[in-house]
Amino acid sequence: MxxxxxxxxxxxxxxxxxxxxxxxxxxxxxxxxxxxxxxxxxxxxxxxxxxxxxxxxxxxxxxxxxxxxxxxxxxxxxxxxxxxxxxxxxxELGLADARSEFSTLRALLDHRENPMSTSSGTVTVRLSVPAAELAAALDAVRFAAGADPELPVLGGVLFDVEDDVLRVVATDRYRLAVARVGTTGHGGPRVQVVVPAPLADAMRALLSGDEPVRFTVDGDRVTLETGDRQAAGQCLAYDFPDYRRLVHLPSGRRVLVDVPAFRKALETGPVRAGEAREQGGASHDLSVLRVADDGTVTVCEDGDDAPDNVALDRGFLLDALAAGARDRLILEFGAPTAPLAVRRTDDEDAFSLLMPVRLDT
CATH class of the missing domain: 1.10.1660.10 (Multidrug-efflux Transporter Regulator; Chain: A; Domain 2)
Incomplete structure (x- = not known):
């Protein structure tokens, strides 16, 4: 047997x-x-x-x-x-129907105007940004940048400038992270550029001091300068998805967790095998979470299939906890099919969203 x-x-x-x-x-x-x-x-x-x-x-x-x-x-x-x-x-019939629909969608895309407020193609923007704040923002979102060669636009970090605020955003579809930094020197209309992940990493390596750094967008080129050092390169020639549509979630149950203890529970607790996300991709371990009536979050044992449980990629959740960079974080649970929000207690403009994984087949 x-x-x-x-x-x-x-x-x-x-x-x-x-x-x-x-x-x-x-x-x-x-x-x-x-x-x-x-x-x-x-x-x-x-x-x-x-x-x-x-x-x-x-x-x-x-x-x-x-x-x-x-x-x-x-x-x-x-x-x-x-x-x-x-x-x-x-x-075969379903595939034929899908091909027809996708052909129509591509035609609509070809004739559709770019909805972004301001293109960076002919714009010059110069900002002064606190180095420590920009470093923290990049650390908070970098883990969520994509690596799928078929979706190169998600392989970068969005720098979204509007008035005196810079938001940095990254997503790979299964997780999304947003952080906010105050700036000076622009105060104008919205400008968005997608910085390739390697260039974003090079920028992060320069952010070691406390003095403000200079961030410049000149057409399709971006430059970060600090002292006599700089990191510069071309933006990705893609439009980033409208992340603002993705972050407006219905209010859920908010739970304060002790991050070191919760991390240990995830690392040592039971996991379930999840299916590969992409064809030919590797499988991934899932942690199944339940919120008790007293607000305690537990990692469920195998066999606990209560309908309100939420299954998440354990590696992604551990990454989000590390990116939160706090000993206490807020987990916001909605429906089992809604994203889990990981928020800071002192700065809710820095947060990440993790897509749940269905357990039933």
């Missing part, structure tokens, strides 16, 4: 997925311990679990999956072939 953990490891289905398929009557364990409720699977069920994993990766509806498994075990090849062919036709 295989334990549920061994079955998950060998089949490619997570433990929570196996529990889900048991409750749905799709893949029922051969034996369930009457005292502990622990599930055990017969050796021949491994092939069924692997088949189930393939069917679900192909997006087959659960009702059809149930029939395929039944036909597979009874050697009813006509039923199985018919169901597979019908699903393949649905996928």
């Amino acid at each position: 295989r334990s549920i953990g061994e079955m998950a490891r060998d089949s490619g289905l997570g433990v929570s997925a196996l529990r889900f398929y048991d409750r749905a009557g799709v893949l029922v364990p051969a034996r369930v311990d009457p005292v502990s409720g622990y599930r055990w699977y017969a050796p021949e069920q491994l092939d069924e679990a692997r088949l189930l994993a393939r069917l679900r990766r192909a997006g087959m509806p659960l009702a059809d999956v149930r029939l395929v498994l039944a036909g597979w075990s009874s050697a009813d090849s006509d039923l199985v072939r018919g169901l597979l062919q019908a699903h393949l036709r649905r996928l």
Whole structure:
């Protein structure tokens, strides 16, 4: 007999997925311990679990999956072939529809005006920025910059200047971070530039003192100067997404956490395996969080599938805690499908958002 953990490891289905398929009557364990409720699977069920994993990766509806498994075990090849062919036709029709919609969307994009307030292409902006504040802002957002070559615009840090405020922003779709710095010398209309991540890192390396530094936007070129040193280069020639639409979340439950203790709980607590985000990508560990009635945040044990639990990429959450740079931070929980906000107690203009991961299959 295989334990549920061994079955998950060998089949490619997570433990929570196996529990889900048991409750749905799709893949029922051969034996369930009457005292502990622990599930055990017969050796021949491994092939069924692997088949189930393939069917679900192909997006087959659960009702059809149930029939395929039944036909597979009874050697009813006509039923199985018919169901597979019908699903393949649905996928092909869906792909054709999606191609048509995307073709229309591309045409709309080609004729759409740039909504940004001010393009940096012909603008010159000179700012004076406190070095320590800019360093802290870059430290607060850099972890969220993307590395997907198919989305190069997310591989940089947005410098968003309006009036006497500079906001720096980074996102890779799964997390977003924003920080705010006061400036002098501009006081004008909004200007946005996307600084490539390597150049942002070079700028950060210059920010070692307390004196103000000079930040200049000249067309598509940006320069940071401090004393007789500078870091300069070309901006990314892309428009950054409107992050302001992403940060207006419905109010949620706010919990103050002791960061060192919470970090230790994450690092030593149970994790669940998450699926790869991109095709060919690596899997990632998930931490499942629950907020108790007294405001305590706990890392759930495997098997705790309460509907209000929130599953997050553990590495991303640890990065966000480090970027928060405080011993106490506020975690703001909304719905299980809403982003988790990580906020500072003394500066809520510096925060990060982490997208949750669905546990059901």
